Each structure stands twice: as structure tokens, then as C-alpha cells.
Amino acid sequence: MLNFEETNNILSTDQIFELFLNNSKFNVIYREALFPIKTSSININKNDVVEVLLGMSSVGTKTIAFFHKIPRIQTLFKLRAPLLFITRLLPEHLEIPTIFIKNLDNLIDLLNIAEKTSMESNLPVNVVLSPNVFNNISKNNNIEREHSIIKPYLSSDSLKKFDFESLYEHLQLSEAILSNFFKNIELTDELSFYENNKSFIPYIVPNIKNKFIEKIAQSTFKIPNEEKYFFNKLSLQFNINLKFEIYEKRDSEVDTKSYLCPGCPFVPLKGIVKNYQMVFSDIPCSIIQNLFNVKFANFNEYYGLTYERTQLNTLYIGNISNINNHFINNLKPHQKIILLADNETYKINNLPLLKKLFKAPATNFIFPYSCENIPHKKSATIKEKKCKCLSLNEKAKCIENTYCPALFYHDNKVFINSALCIGCNFCKEFCPYGAIR
Numbered sequence: 232m233l234n235f236e237e238t239n240n241i242l243s244t245d246q247i248f249e250l251f252l253n254n255s256k257f258n259v260i261y262r263e264a265l266f267p268i269k270t271s272s273i274n275i276n277k278n279d280v281v282e283v284l285l286g287m288s289s290v291g292t293k294t295i296a297f298f299h300k301i302p303r304i305q306t307l308f309k310l311r312a313p314l315l316f317i318t319r320l321l322p323e324h325l326e327i328p329t330i331f332i333k334n335l336d337n338l339i340d341l342l343n344i345a346e347k348t349s350m351e352s353n354l355p356v357n358v359v360l361s362p363n364v365f366n367n368i369s370k371n372n373n374i375e376r377e378h379s380i381i382k383p384y385l386s387s388d389s390l391k392k393f394d395f396e397s398l399y400e401h402l403q404l405s406e407a408i409l410s411n412f413f414k415n416i417e418l419t420d421e422l423s424f425y426e427n428n429k430s431f432i433p434y435i436v437p438n439i440k441n442k443f444i445e446k447i448a449q450s451t452f453k454i455p456n457e458e459k460y461f462f463n464k465l466s467l468q469f470n471i472n473l474k475f476e477i478y479e480k481r482d483s484e485v486d487t488k489s490y491l492c493p494g495c496p497f498v499p500l501k502g503i504v505k506n507y508q509m510v511f512s513d514i515p516c517s518i519i520q521n522l523f524n525v526k527f528a529n530f531n532e533y534y535g536l537t538y539e540r541t542q543l544n545t546l547y548i549g550n551i552s553n554i555n556n557h558f559i560n561n562l563k564p565h566q567k568i569i570l571l572a573d574n575e576t577y578k579i580n581n582l583p584l585l586k587k588l589f590k591a592p593a594t595n596f597i598f599p600y601s602c603e604n605i606p607h608k609k610s611a612t613i614k615e616k617k618c619k620c621l622s623l624n625e626k627a628k629c630i631e632n633t634y635c636p637a638l639f640y641h642d643n644k645v646f647i648n649s650a651l652c653i654g655c656n657f658c659k660e661f662c663p664y665g666a667i668r
Contacts, residue, residue: 241368243650244335245269251342252295258312259287261296265515265602267319267365267492268297288314288355289391299515301329301357307393309401313349315342316357319365320517321424321461325468328405329357330434331424335369344412352405362518363427366492366636368650399438406436418446421453421478424461440469453478490634491518494605494655496571496598498633499588500548503569506593511536513549514571514602522634533566534558540565546594550601551579567594571601589660608654610637611647617666618644629658629667 242250248268252260261280262272275283281302288294291311300320304327322329328348332341342358349356393401413433423429432443440448448471454462456477466473491498497519504510504523511528512519519525525548528536533547534555544565550573559579562568569591570582584597591598600606620627621643629645630638637651638658647658647667659667 241648241650244338244365244367244369246650247335247338247369251339255293255295255342255346257293257295259284259292259294261294263296263298266297266299267516268317270297272297284314285310285355288312301359304355307354307398309353309391309393309397310349310355311353313346314355315345315349316355317360318357319360319362321359321458322357323460323464325435325437325464327355327357328352328402328409328434328436329359330409331359331361331431332364333361333424333427333431335364335367338364338369344409348405348408351408352401354401354405356405359424361424361427366490366651368636368648402436402439406439406441409434409436410441413443416443418443418452420450422447423455423458425458426455435465437468440471444469444471447473450474451476455479490636491522492602492605493635493637493651493653494607494657495519495634496600496602496605497523497548498657499660500569500591500598501632503591503593504546504548506544507546507567508543509545511545511547511549513553516602518634530554530558530568537566538563550603551597554579562595569594570597572597572599573601573603605653605655608656610649610652610654611656611659611667613645613647614666614668615644617664619664619666621645628661628663632661633657 245268248270252270259273260271261275261284262268262270263277280296281304284294284296285304285306285308288310289308293312295315295317297317299318301316301318301322301324303324307327316327330341330345332338345356345358348354416433417430418432419430421429422431424431432447434441435444444465448469451474453476456479459477462473462475465471497504501523504525510523510525511533512525513527513529515527520527530547530549530553533545537545540563546567546569548569549571551570552573554570556579559568559582570579572584579597582595582597583592585591585599588598621640627638627640627645629635635658637648639646639648656667
């Protein structure tokens with residue numbers, strides 16, 4: 232984590248992406264709902280978006296798309312302009328060149344090499360971001376590469392599918408670019424994408440064994456159980472017999488900067504959540520799911536699961552735009568819900584809008600925003616003389632309870648990084664000494 236003296240001239244993850252997108256001059260940006268990067272997005276049906284993006288790039292429209300998980304790309308066309316898929320989960324299928332980014336400090340360099348690879352190989356490129364990249368800060372924000380403007384051009388070759396030999400040639404080209412860029416990277420015997428202190432394969436090109444694939448095929452390495460499925464996919468993809476040992480994650484100090492988004496609606500709701508044996512939500516956030524033991528389900532699924540009373544008391548928290556009003560009007564007494572207002576049309580009969588976030592009724596109300604539209608206000612500040620918890624050997628309740636990346640330690644005090652703070656004032660609610668304003 233950055234020291235207090237280093238917090239000048241730094242950029243947040245959102246600001247770095249904003250710089251990259253503006254400098255790269257992408258014509259089209261698509262963002263899947265609730266992806267944790269704030270940017271504009273064109274409105275396309277999720278089921279149609281991959282074909283639309285491929286069509287755009289095949290005629291020369293520079294395109295970037297943000298997905299939680301890379302969708303299937305079973306048909307590849309020769310592209311005239313870069314097409315980047317930015318994702319946050321390890322891929323289940325390896326169909327295009329893929330770059331893995333674990334450190335925010337080299338984010339710009341790796342986004343640039345992804346764009347270069349897509350442009351020169353005429354293939355889409357997947358960039359997978361680890362949890363450490365989100366809601367973080369960095370001082371390395373130089374963008375030196377010049378990005379050309381490409382004008383769309385429609386011809387008879389547009390949407391021309393690759394044949395096997397031609398596709399392999401373009402994959403080899405992407406391999407040459409990426410192997411040269413990552414030539415000095417070395418792997419350790421413990422591999423993990425989601426854990427910060429472990430190494431990981433920097434890139435993969437389908438059907439081509441790079442030096443990193445060859446190394447792990449020739450040795451025994453350790454991986455966390457949660458990532459076993461990915462390495463099994465690698466084994467099948469490259470027809471190799473991988474030898475690995477499963478290790479249990481070690482207990483370590485929580486790195487709060489990689490936790491929840493500032494202003495996450497689940498923070499003021501956690502007092503309610505802990506009273507239920509099983510909580511469901513349609514918010515696809517693994518951090519929320521892990522921290523609050525939330526099961527992913529849409530409202531219709533929850534309604535069916537709890538139609539008859541079971542041995543467990545349950546709660547559903549989800550976006551109001553995904554709710555079936557017919558079911559809402561027919562809720563049974565044991566079916567408890569909290570709806571997140573992800574749009575302005577949030578009026579539902581018999582459900583009040585919550586006005587004081589930390590003084591909510593038990594259930595059945597509307598929270599005034601969702602993860603998609605967290606309001607931004609003036610950054611909070613800390614009165615240093617009143618910040619006593621650490622000097623008294625107490626835990627910093629503001630950090631322990633909010634999991635906010637804007638809060639950090641320095642010189643036995645807690646500070647707020649204004650580049651990440653959005654002014655939700657959740658930390659103020661938990662501070663017992665009135666040090667936050």
C-alpha cells in the first residue's frame with residue numbers, strides 16, 4: 232500500500248482506464264452491467280453483443296468490451312481494428328490470445344501490448360484483471376504510445392472467416408509479439424491468479440505452447456484449489472499432463488484496498504444480512520459473495536426456492552430492474568427482500584424507500600442505489616488529533632467494517648485517499664472517536 236507521502240500524483244483504476252480509453256480513441260465501448268470499471272457503454276442485448284462487436288472490428292471500428300467472464304467466441308473473422316475483451320474471471324475456454332494482469336502498476340503497458348497484439352494479428356485479445364487491479368491506486372500512469380485512428384471500410388472480405396492454416400499463422404504472430412514482451416518473466420513453484428503474492432502465467436495463445444506452458448508441464452507446482460479447474464483446462468487445451476499440488480490459502484492480513492467498491496450498498500446492510508441463515512443476490516460480485524456468504528441467484532429462482540417455508544430463514548437482495556412485479560405483489564410472509572434502486576423507476580407498492588442508510592427496517596424496503604449507480608460526493612477527511620484507535624492498540628473500525636480501498640494506514644494513523652474516496656461517509660458511521668468528517 233502506498234505511504235502517505237506517496238499519495239500525490241496518483242491515479243485510481245477508473246482514472247487509468249479513462250486515460251487509456253481517451254488516448255486509444257476507441258470508437259465503441261461496451262460494459263456489462265455491474266462490471267467494476269466506470270465508463271460509458273453502448274446499449275446492446277447481451278446475447279447479441281459478441282457478434283455485433285466482431286462485425287464492428289472486422290470493418291475497422293476500434294472496440295473494447297468489459298465482461299465479468301469472457302463469452303464464447305467460436306467464429307473468428309480477420310479484424311481491421313483492435314478488439315479487446317476486458318474480464319475479471321479466469322476463462323473457461325481458451326479461444327483467443329489472453330493476457331493476465333495482476334498488478335495495477337503495469338496496467339497501461341499491458342493494455343497497450345494487448346491493443347498492439349490485436350491490431351497486428353487481426354485477432355481479438357482477452358485481458359483478464361485480477362482483484363488487485365480493481366479499486367486500487369498507482370503512480371505509474373505514463374501513456375507514451377501513439378494510437379492511430381482507423382476509418383471503417385466495408386468490403387467483400389469483411390466477416391471473412393479464418394481457415395485453419397490462416398488462423399494458425401495469425402496466432403503465431405500474436406505469440407511472437409507476446410513472447411518478446413514477456414521474455415524476462417519467470418515463474419515460481421506456487422501459481423495463483425487471484426492471490427497477490429504468487430506468480431502466474433502472463434499470457435496464453437491457443438494451440439501454441441509458450442515457454443511458460445512448457446515449464447509447468449515439466450515440473451510440479453502448487454496451486455489453490457479454487458483455480459484447479461483452470462489448470463485442468465490448460466491440460467486439455469495443450470494435451471499435457473500437469474503435475475500440481477493443492478495448497479490451502481494461508482491466513483494473512485486483509486488487504487482492504489482490493490475489497491469492496493467505495494460506497495458498496497452491502498456495507499450498511501450487513502447488520503441485516505447477518506441475521507439470516509441464507510442470503511441470495513443477483514449482484515455478480517465475488518467479493519460480496521465471499522464477505523457476506525451470499526449465494527448468487529436471480530429473483531425468480533429465489534421465489535421458487537422459498538415458495539414453501541423451509542427450515543432456513545432467507546433474504547433476497549437484488550436490483551429492482553430485474554424484479555417480477557407479479558411475484559412482488561404475491562410475496563409470502565417468510566419471503567424477505569431488499570431491492571436496490573439501479574434505475575429511477577423504483578416505485579413499488581408497499582415498499583418504502585430507505586432514507587437513512589444505517590437506520591433500515593428489518594426487510595422489505597428499497598435501498599436508494601445499487602452497485603451500478605453509487606452516488607459520488609465530496610471526499611471525506613480525517614481529523615488527525617481525534618484518530619486514536621491505532622495508538623490505543625485497537626482495530627481501525629472504519630477499515631474493519633467498510634472494506635474500503637480509500638482507507639489506509641500510515642504512522643499509526645488512518646488516512647483517506649481522495650483519489651478513491653467517493654464521499655459515502657460509511658467510515659464516519661463506524662468511527663467511535665468522531666475523527667471523520
